[in-house]
Amino acid sequence: MSAATLESFLAELDRLRADSEAAVAAARDAAAVEAARVEFAGAKSGRLKAIQKALGGLAAADKPAGGRHFNEAKAAVTELLAAAQARLAVAAAAGPPIDVTLPGSAVPLGHLHPITQTIRRVQEIMGRLGFESVDGPEVEDQWHNFEALAIPAEHPARDPLDNFYLAVARGADPLLLRSQTSTVQIRVMEARRPPLRIVSLGRVYRPDTADATHYPMFHQVEGLLVEPGTTMAHLKSVLRLFASSFLGGDVHVRFRPSFFPFTEPSVEVDMEWGGRWVEMGGAGMVDPAVLAAVGYDPAEVSGFAFGLGVERIAARRYGVADIRDFYRNDVRFLRQF
Numbered sequence: 001m002s003a004a005t006l007e008s009f010l011a012e013l014d015r016l017r018a019d020s021e022a023a024v025a026a027a028r029d030a031a032a033v034e035a036a037r038v039e040f041a042g043a044k045s046g047r048l049k050a051i052q053k054a055l056g057g058l059a060a061a062d063k064p065a066g067g068r069h070f071n072e073a074k075a076a077v078t079e080l081l082a083a084a085q086a087r088l089a090v091a092a093a094a095g096p097p098i099d100v101t102l103p104g105s106a107v108p109l110g111h112l113h114p115i116t117q118t119i120r121r122v123q124e125i126m127g128r129l130g131f132e133s134v135d136g137p138e139v140e141d142q143w144h145n146f147e148a149l150a151i152p153a154e155h156p157a158r159d160p161l162d163n164f165y166l167a168v169a170r171g172a173d174p175l176l177l178r179s180q181t182s183t184v185q186i187r188v189m190e191a192r193r194p195p196l197r198i199v200s201l202g203r204v205y206r207p208d209t210a211d212a213t214h215y216p217m218f219h220q221v222e223g224l225l226v227e228p229g230t231t232m233a234h235l236k237s238v239l240r241l242f243a244s245s246f247l248g249g250d251v252h253v254r255f256r257p258s259f260f261p262f263t264e265p266s267v268e269v270d271m272e273w274g275g276r277w278v279e280m281g282g283a284g285m286v287d288p289a290v291l292a293a294v295g296y297d298p299a300e301v302s303g304f305a306f307g308l309g310v311e312r313i314a315a316r317r318y319g320v321a322d323i324r325d326f327y328r329n330d331v332r333f334l335r336q337f
């Protein structure tokens with residue numbers, strides 16, 4: 001390029017600046033920015049280089065002004081290219097652009113296991129009837145699982161074949177996985193004075209062969225009410241209120257005479273809903289010997305207790321035919337709840 005006059009030299013600089021701005025503005029990727037860099041600022045044959053050479057052809061008096069304008073233009077182009085490179089680097093780090101018009105990808109949300117849902121529901125219903133929800137340990141001692149519940153040493157319920165005894169002992173007695181939640185009755189009565197209204201829901205363990213209605217681990221809901229003047233009528237009312245709240249509708253509760261060492265009288269609890277009777281668990285009036293064992297005066301207070309199978313009531317509620325389905329962890333089954 002031969003720019004003889006300052007005027008044409010400056011015009012050339014202006015063109016370069018306008019062209020470089022347009023090229024950078026149009027550059028969509030790193031290759032385009034690099035092409036612009038080579039075109040305008042390339043060390044060998046860039047347009048800046050060519051104009052710099054033309055600087056030498058100016059009249060001596062025009063050289064200072066020409067040089068100043070050249071330096072300004074060079075700095076501007078350099079900065080423009082650097083800014084474009086920086087912008088691309090940030091965009092690359094952020095990943096591909098997000099198309100906000102595309103439908104979102106759904107995050108699969110799980111839900112609570114049907115047994116956990118059932119436990120929460122029972123706690124909620126019983127809570128409305130004034131029963132506080134409490135917890136007890138799954139590893140128990142013989143006192144709480146048997147002795148205090150009037151189940152003496154020779155009782156068949158203590159047979160090693162009917163319990164999961166552990167190789168760990170407290171004192172002389174081996175500990176065991178609790179076989180019933182009635183243990184919590186004792187723990188609560190030992191720690192508190194009447195009046196009492198509690199429910200306790202949790203796991204219990206028995207070495208049963210798994211079938212449609214049995215599993216070596218299952219859940220019970222234990223209820224206990226101790227107040228002066230408590231009768232079997234209160235027990236039946238509470239169970240009926242619970243059952244109709246839980247199953248929704250008209251539920252009948254039937255008691256059949258039975259025996260438990262820690263209740264007197266004792267009953268089996270059946271519930272009828274939708275034309276079918278199902279045995280749900282056991283219940284009765286807390287045996288005066290049990291009240292005495294925890295330091296209550298049986299002449300002053302009486303109480304009722306019940307223990308229902310959580311799997312049983314859940315199966316009845318949801319129409320599940322085989323309780324083993326609750327533990328197979330097949331999501332096709334679990335998704336239905």
Ligand code: PHE
Pocket residue numbers: 179180181182260263281282283284305306307308
């Ligand atoms: N614990 C008894 C069982 O597991 C059920 C029960 C609880 C019976 C409370 C009476 C009172 O079979």
